[in-house]
Ligand SMILES: O=P(O)(O)OC[C@H]1O[C@H](OP(=O)(O)OP(=O)(O)O)[C@H](O)[C@@H]1O
Ligand SMILES: NC(=O)CC[C@H](N)C(=O)O
């Protein structure tokens with residue numbers, strides 16, 4: 001899950017891109033990058049690290065121009081090395097920089113075709129580098145010295161024909177403007193907004209509306225599935241549906257975990273969806289255990305707080321923040337290796353003993369994926385003197401890999417894969433475990449916008465909306481990206497045996 005942003009403004013946009021990326025930091029902690037365009041010249045800074053660590057004042061002074069794009073990365077393809085930090089750049093045609101959230105499911109085959117038929121070189125294992133080359137090739141084929149909006153849209157139509165998977169994209173075309181588009185299922189989110197200034201209207205596209213809010217842009221709406229928008233350098237916005245049979249199937253895991261609660265995506269308030277998740281889970285608990293002996297509900301910060309509060313209220317049970325989060329430790333789940341994830345849970349969360357001692361505690365989390373968090377927290381609750389430790393997940397059991405931009409590539413690493421609720425309960429060391437029903441999760445989101453009735457729920461069902469994901473694909477994905485394979489990649493990076501980014505040498509040399 002990466003975060004992307006694009007701005008076409010009336011003054012320098014560098015600090016605004018920086019601020020927007022800070023607002024999207026929760027979507028990717030591995031690398032960050034910005035490309036701006038000033039009088040036809042592109043300037044780029046990208047490197048591994050958090051936004052606040054990557055960009056220095058000296059960089060910002062070089063990132064001049066009234067339009068630009070930015071990216072925060074959470075790797076789902078290739079290594080996490082600096083060569084794969086985004087945006088990517090190609091010089092032909094026009095000079096294009098592109099940032100991508102999602103994952104292409106046919107990247108390998110398209111990559112071969114890009115090389116053999118389009119005669120274009122791909123330098124990394126990044127699916128996003130494949131995507132920029134497909135877009136560039138399709139634009140090049142139109143053979144226009146001076147492209148117009150319609151040309152960008154025609155190229156994007158061809159992109160939709162060639163690539164499959166989840167993709168929300170922003171691209172900066174030197175001198176011309178910013179284009180943004182979303183895959184035909186709208187799996188990954190993308191919104192846009194505008195701001196009136198004394199010099200005219202400014203536009204911004206971003207993964208989440210929080211980025212617009214904080215910069216004073218008003219949310220206009222979502223980029224529709226398959227739709228593309230083009231904002232020219234002088235601030236004209238045009239849109240076009242570029243995909244055949246586009247239909248909205250957004251990733252429901254955004255509402256469970258990824259998005260910030262103060263975001264609105266596809267007309268659904270993430271905050272309210274999480275409130276409803278808590279209410280529905282509470283109703284299930286009351287149905288299954290009308291005579292429960294729960295003394296207190298404790299959420300596992302951060303993401304489950306909203307659902308946890310609604311759950312406690314619906315049940316009429318005390319809600320207590322019995323776990324305190326160290327605000328300087330990032331999100332655990334999106335860290336690259338299991339060792340790092342395990343260590344960070346303990347660093348990140350600490351118990352307030354008096355909320356546990358002698359009590360029957362219901363811990364609530366938004367989801368259980370690998371089980372890293374809940375196993376440790378249940379142990380900590382016991383060490384803090386809890387009498388009984390029950391566990392509730394606001395999402396159903398996560399049993400299947402994600403292929404659309406969430407790094408859950410290996411079914412074997414998912415604690416629920418092939419196991420019953422009782423077995424998982426035993427494994428995590430809880431006295432009782434309860435999961436949300438899938439239909440309740442879907443209803444919790446759908447009630448926020450009745451026009452959105454279906455979602456990509458593949459991590460719960462194993463049904464992949466793009467229809468092209470088979471056993472062979474999943475086996476290959478597992479082999480390439482399970483934790484052991486990734487540990488090998490990290491070692492390669494440390495040993496220096498990795499691809500060096502062509503455009504990133506300054507960063508690597510420090
Ligand atoms: O079963 P696991 O593999 O541990 O994954 C699930 C956990 O990971 C996430 O928390 P994270 O710490 O990433 O972020 P948060 O602070 O937003 O809750 C999520 O909210 C769960 O707590
Ligand atoms: N999580 C994402 O959206 C990742 C984007 C892209 N697949 C990458 O690995 O860089």
Ligand SMILES: [Mg+2]
Pocket residue numbers: 300301302303304365366373
């Ligand atoms: Mg969490």
